[in-house]
């Protein structure tokens with residue numbers, strides 16, 4: 001908790017120094033006109049975002065503490081909080097007695113128990129999962145449906161998705177605020193359409209956002225699944241209070257997401273984060289994307305299973321990081337070498353990410369998490385050999401949640417940020 005508060009305080013200091021740097025720009029002898037950090041039009045949403053993020057970071061908090069931690073004055077906090085209370089999003093909670101110096105008792109603000117929940121959807125190549133997420137991150141009314149293997153049509157897939165959403169919504173006592181969708185593939189965040197799901201090509205081009213919005217009459221926000229993990233990490237997990245960190249998903253496919261200088265970075269129309277398709281072998285194998293030597297061809301679950309088969313490791317089709325660690329620990333022939341190779345191959349892509357973007361922390365998600373401490377230590381060992389070191393620099397590699405619920409929670413956070421129109 002202390003380190004988190006310290007990170008928050010650093011964040012505030014960082015933000016104020018950014019602001020002073022941006023106040024005016026000196027270009028040789030010519031002084032450029034002062035430029036505001038954020039335009040007046042976006043000041044409200046930016047402050048609202050900081051306030052809600054501080055609430056997620058610290059839990060139920062008084063107005064005075066919110067003002068202190070966000071660096072925003074009390075009057076501004078009041079102006080942000082009241083509309084959120086009127087909208088039923090925040091509520092006054094526990095009363096904080098005045099301190100010895102006197103003053104009025106304060107109440108802690110938290111998300112209202114009566115606030116409408118968000119329906120979260122995780123759309124993968126072979127299944128869909130849905131649930132309701134309360135504004136304080138509680139998950140309930142979960143549903144999941146596998147797509148039949150012979151499925152080859154986007155409208156059939158959509159029927160399955162909308163049935164799942166309908167059943168989840170039916171279990172809510174309240175109407176929903178809207179729907180947040182995380183897609184395990186490339187998406188266009190501006191149109192809410194799927195660009196490409198490599199293992200389910202029939203979904204390519206499908207406008208899942210507009211279709212769900214038409215079907216359920218609510219606002220829908222669509223984003224990539226790794227970005228949902230990242231935002232879930234930022235609000236509820238390893239990324240709490242951090243200003244610059246990354247999330248990487250390692251499973252059947254690889255994906256990345258970046259949180260830079262206090263903001264989620266998407267790239268143009270959400271095209272960023274395709275780290276799985278950066279080239280790491282000039283004459284490597286053909287990737288699912290059609291290019292050669294992508295990181296995904298040497299560091300995904302698919303590579304692991306193919307390689308296990310070639311090396312004669314038992315039951316290769318059942319292999320995952322957890323089982324590989326067990327087999328290696330049990331002295332099964334070829335397992336230890338395969339484990340070391342897998343960890344090294346993963347560290348190569350992570351090191352490339354580190355060298356370019358220098359995140360303070362990379363949170364790993366997906367099947368790789370099943371490998372536990374052994375897997376993480378192996379990846380970290382070769383990662384540290386591949387990256388530059390600066391004195392005093394702290395780079396952390398951490399395992400996040402392997403569970404789909406982390407992505408569902410993140411999808412709900414992405415929706416909420418869009419609904420309240422604040423920058424995350």
Ligand SMILES: [Zn+2]
Nearest residue numbers: 277287289294
């Ligand atoms: Zn590729």
